[in-house]
Amino acid sequence: MEHIKLPPGSIEKQTTTLNLGPTHPATHGVFQNIVELDGERIVSAVQTVGYIHRAFEKIAERRPLYQITPLTDRMNYCSSPLNNIGWHITCERLLKIKTPKRVDYLRIIIMELARISDHLICNSIVGVDSGAYTGFLYVMQYRELIYEIYEEICGSRLTTNIGRIGGFERNFTTSAFEKLEKFIKEWPIVLAEFENLFTRNRIFMERTIGVGPISAERALNYGFTGPNLRAAGVDYDVRVHTPYSSYEDFDFTIPVGKTGDCYDRFLVRNGEMQQSLKLIKDAYAKVQAMKGAEADIYHADVPEYYLPDKKDVYTKMEALIFHFKIVMGETDIPVGEIYSPIEGANGELGFYLISDGGRTPYRLHFRRPCFIYYQAYSELTKGGMLSDAIITMSSLNLIAGELDA
Amino acid sequence: MTNELIRSKLTEKFGEQLIGWEEPYGMLTFEVPTEMNLKVLQFLFDDPELKFQFLTDITAVHYPDNKGKEMAVVYHVHNLVDNVRIRFKVFTDINKPDVFSATALYSGANWMERETYDFFGVNFIGHPNLKRILNVDDMEYFPMRKEFPLEDQTRRDKDDEMFGR
Numbered sequence: 001m002e003h004i005k006l007p008p009g010s011i012e013k014q015t016t017t018l019n020l021g022p023t024h025p026a027t028h029g030v031f032q033n034i035v036e037l038d039g040e041r042i043v044s045a046v047q048t049v050g051y052i053h054r055a056f057e058k059i060a061e062r063r064p065l066y067q068i069t070p071l072t073d074r075m076n077y078c079s080s081p082l083n084n085i086g087w088h089i090t091c092e093r094l095l096k097i098k099t100p101k102r103v104d105y106l107r108i109i110i111m112e113l114a115r116i117s118d119h120l121i122c123n124s125i126v127g128v129d130s131g132a133y134t135g136f137l138y139v140m141q142y143r144e145l146i147y148e149i150y151e152e153i154c155g156s157r158l159t160t161n162i163g164r165i166g167g168f169e170r171n172f173t174t175s176a177f178e179k180l181e182k183f184i185k186e187w188p189i190v191l192a193e194f195e196n197l198f199t200r201n202r203i204f205m206e207r208t209i210g211v212g213p214i215s216a217e218r219a220l221n222y223g224f225t226g227p228n229l230r231a232a233g234v235d236y237d238v239r240v241h242t243p244y245s246s247y248e249d250f251d252f253t254i255p256v257g258k259t260g261d262c263y264d265r266f267l268v269r270n271g272e273m274q275q276s277l278k279l280i281k282d283a284y285a286k287v288q289a290m291k292g293a294e295a296d297i298y299h300a301d302v303p304e305y306y307l308p309d310k311k312d313v314y315t316k317m318e319a320l321i322f323h324f325k326i327v328m329g330e331t332d333i334p335v336g337e338i339y340s341p342i343e344g345a346n347g348e349l350g351f352y353l354i355s356d357g358g359r360t361p362y363r364l365h366f367r368r369p370c371f372i373y374y375q376a377y378s379e380l381t382k383g384g385m386l387s388d389a390i391i392t393m394s395s396l397n398l399i400a401g402e403l404d405a
Numbered sequence: 406m407t408n409e410l411i412r413s414k415l416t417e418k419f420g421e422q423l424i425g426w427e428e429p430y431g432m433l434t435f436e437v438p439t440e441m442n443l444k445v446l447q448f449l450f451d452d453p454e455l456k457f458q459f460l461t462d463i464t465a466v467h468y469p470d471n472k473g474k475e476m477a478v479v480y481h482v483h484n485l486v487d488n489v490r491i492r493f494k495v496f497t498d499i500n501k502p503d504v505f506s507a508t509a510l511y512s513g514a515n516w517m518e519r520e521t522y523d524f525f526g527v528n529f530i531g532h533p534n535l536k537r538i539l540n541v542d543d544m545e546y547f548p549m550r551k552e553f554p555l556e557d558q559t560r561r562d563k564d565d566e567m568f569g570r
Binding site for chain 2: 049050053055057058059061062093094218220221222223224234236241242336337338339341348350352354362363365367371372373374375376404405
């Protein structure tokens with residue numbers, strides 16, 4: 001300090017304030033962090049959220065159930081099908097609709113594909129932030145393949161609006177299954193290569209081990225769920241604790257970490273991708289084993305909520321009536337109050353839905369895992385280096401859409 | 406652990422102060438007097454049998470017709486050991502929506518309460534940093550309250566009696 005000639009009267013400040021974001025190339029999404037730095041060490045960090053808040057909860061109060069699905073897309077847009085199906089499951093629980101087994105298994109295939117694509121982005125971005133770009137570009141090809149599978153099923157890729165209350169909008173095409181088979185065949189090799197690139201890579205380990213750690217107690221106190229909680233050593237997974245969509249028919253393990261640092265989060269996500277692949281394989285085998293009429297079912301029989309076939313609309317009166325009622329949102333939802341959780345890619349994605357018997361929800365609240373665990377960010381980064389804070393942010397898998405709803 | 410056991414333990418501790426017992430879709434739900442929310446949360450947390458130590462969610466619901474008890478703050482807590490969830494509600498007057506903050510017990514309650522304040526104007530007493538989180542700081546109303554309709558109700562071009570707008 002003695003070499004710096006400060007103008008007279010200026011106050012010497014020991015720390016530097018740095019505005020990281022809202023649009024910073026190192027933060028993948030719209031995040032603002034006001035960090036107080038001592039050299040390169042973080043003294044404190046204050047997160048600002050809400051830059052892409054779109055008032056989904058308010059909008060949902062004016063929409064019939066099926067029109068809320070596209071809103072859920074835009075929460076965690078790296079794994080939209082998980083949100084969509086989570087919302088459909090919530091509606092089905094409220095309406096007491098029992099879905100056929102084939103629908104459940106097809107949903108598991110889609111949900112696990114979505115989980116893989118989400119974890120893939122997260123883990124490869126952790127790689128990018130620690131200086132390894134190759135993994136990211138390489139695995140993108142397989143995210144593309146997953147998106148092509150979505151495309152075969154629902155016609156869109158990122159914000160999918162996949163499925164309907166009661167099942168899927170149409171049966172899976174042959175080419176969807178072909179692409180799925182291609183994925184099942186090629187993906188394990190790619191995942192193994194991806195893990196080879198990182199898991200025992202000295203540079204990667206040095207950059208992530210001990211960075212942004214959290215203890216199990218603190219994580220639970222902060223309301224962590226999903227891979228970030230499991231990395232801290234708590235084996236809580238909604239798929240096991242509150243099974244939905246027939247997850248109880250499958251045998252899979254829940255990978256857990258120990259220290260809750262970036263490296264453990266990375267390993268847990270990799271382990272989950274392995275398990276997801278196993279689930280996809282098992283579910284696909286079960287779907288393939290179905291015979292007769294069961295093998296063609298792709299939705300439950302709920303005429304009040306499931307749009308009839310177009311050809312029936314033109315020829316049958318009942319179908320026309322239901323079509324009209326659904327499209328105009330004229331179906332009254334039974335009175336009820338339900339909290340329905342699913343295991344989203346980031347943790348427990350909850351839908352708290354209150355219906356007063358009207359056509360739209362009286363109140364709908366989304367429990368977004370991202371929003372809840374992001375508050376721990378300043379605790380995670382305190383005392384660490386600035387570059388570690390960037391890695392911590394990516395390894396938490398913060399999705400701006402889910403954060404702000 | 407069954408809902409009956411939880412209910413009997415809570416009634417044993419708090420007597421007749423807890424009302425409105427329900428079980429919609431299997432989840433035990435009850436009402437807690439406004440000033441007792443922290444006591445109930447703490448008891449659920451500390452009791453060696455109940456162990457409701459995971460706060461899933463805090464949110465609010467606005468019932469404009471429920472005079473004197475317009476604002477309901479809803480807590481979802483989870484016992485991860487026995488895998489049981491319960492929900493309880495605290496009703497407050499909208500003109501004085503004061504509820505004790507759970508931030509001392511749960512760090513995760515911080516943003517949940519800020520969000521609830523932001524959208525419903527529930528004043529959490531004892532919150533370290535109760536300011537808006539998702540909306541802009543200079544907003545002058547609480548947008549999730551029912552008196553703020555999503556669409557401007559005076560618009561004539563959208564007046565559509567047939568379809569129940």
